[in-house]
Amino acid sequence: MRRLVIALLVLVGLFIAVDYGAAALAESAVSRQMRDQIGLVDDPSVRINGFPFLTQAISGQYSSVDVEATHIRVGELQELGVRAQLRDVTAPLPMLLGSGPKSLSVKAVEGTVQIPAxxxxxxxxxxxxxxxxxxxxxxxxxxxxxxxxxxxxxxxxxxxxxxxxxxxxxxxxxxxxxxxxxxxxxxxxxxxxxxxxxxxxxxxxxxxxxxxxxxxxxxxxxxDPGALPLAATPTKLRAVGGALEISGYADDLTLGGNAVSATG
Structure with a gap:
């Protein structure tokens, strides 16, 4: 029984390691895509939410993806923060990890720009x-x-x-x-x-x-902090966390190459 328990723990550990490894590869691929999509100089931080990752990867459906970048320059502004929360993303894993063109379908996006003090x-x-x-x-x-x-x-x-x-x-x-x-x-x-x-x-x-x-x-x-990421339409301005924040939404998008298009 003890050996069985140890074997199960080892298998669970291997599964978690493989899951996190696959998630890291996919996040890196999405990060490169978002860099071009948002027009950044460097790759942004990307987090694919939900565990396990592999079950989402097999279906090609991801419930939530967060993208964040800091120290963005627009005109006189030098320390802007940019964040995009993607919901209900469709992106087959072979396409994400492959070397060919990338295309993501996104049901909803909340885009945010923060202007620090x-x-x-x-x-x-x-x-x-x-x-x-x-x-x-x-x-x-x-x-x-x-x-x-x-x-x-x-x-x-x-x-x-x-x-x-x-x-x-x-x-x-x-x-x-x-x-x-x-x-x-x-x-x-x-x-x-x-x-x-x-x-x-x-x-x-x-x-x-x-x-x-x-x-x-x-x-x-x-x-003027520039446009919100991923063609989100600005709807709100507020003070939050010691900064000014402009946020807005976009629905039914297809992200591919350097273009953002509405699918609805």
């Missing part, structure tokens, strides 16, 4: 150590009630709001600047419109109108 900082003159923070209803109410901000801030949807915090140089002195702004998605680009600006922290007194106008111009931005 370091890239936003590059677009705001005179600002250092910029942070991107989320804002909730309580924070908006507190600014209005306790700090005397414009009452119209109460009408902002927190999902469409952001707080930008950094260090500004004013008259030879450095001070913390806190900006509550509205986020809008316009033609696939991120538009940032300041609504409340404080020097010395979020609980500081309101600024004189002239200073407020100057800083509002400084923080009014329109950021």
């Amino acid at each position: 370091s890239d936003v900082e590059r677009l705001v003159p005179g600002i250092e150590k910029l942070r991107i923070e989320n804002v909730d209803d309580y924070a908006l109410e507190q600014v209005v009630v306790d700090e005397g901000a414009d009452k119209s801030l109460r009408t902002i949807d927190p999902e469409n709001a952001v707080r930008l915090v950094g260090t500004a140089s004013m008259l030879g002195e450095k001070a913390e600047v806190s900006v509550i702004a509205v986020l809008e998605l316009v033609d696939g680009q991120a538009r940032i419109t300041p609504r409340d600006i404080r020097l010395g922290g979020s609980d500081a007194d309101p600024l004189p109108p002239a200073v407020q106008r100057t800083l509002q111009q400084q923080f009014t931005l329109r950021i």
Whole structure:
């Protein structure tokens, strides 16, 4: 019995090793395909989800594939993150591992571009150590009630709001600047419109109108991170994880060569 158990454990170990090895080969093939598809310089990170891999490979049907790349440059932006989540992918294993042309059918794609604080900082003159923070209803109410901000801030949807915090140089002195702004998605680009600006922290007194106008111009931005991966249509802009994130969806795609086409 002991020998049988040992033999079974060895077989299980061999199966897992073969499964992971085959998955790694397939992920490498998909990575090369995605590099050309998304127009990257280097191969992105690819993960084929689900275990065991071999049962998916035999059928050629994969429930979920995640593709991710970082440090992408677009114009003045240098640290963009790109992510694509592919769902219900059809790709026969011989085709994936073969040397010929690759073609993948994808039922649904969620594409995402993340703009980190370091890239936003590059677009705001005179600002250092910029942070991107989320804002909730309580924070908006507190600014209005306790700090005397414009009452119209109460009408902002927190999902469409952001707080930008950094260090500004004013008259030879450095001070913390806190900006509550509205986020809008316009033609696939991120538009940032300041609504409340404080020097010395979020609980500081309101600024004189002239200073407020100057800083509002400084923080009014329109950021173009380029197209979303795999022809996804941008639908949402939000602050998440210390970055600005534009995301969207595409359905029924065929990926082959350097082209993306709709199958529906």
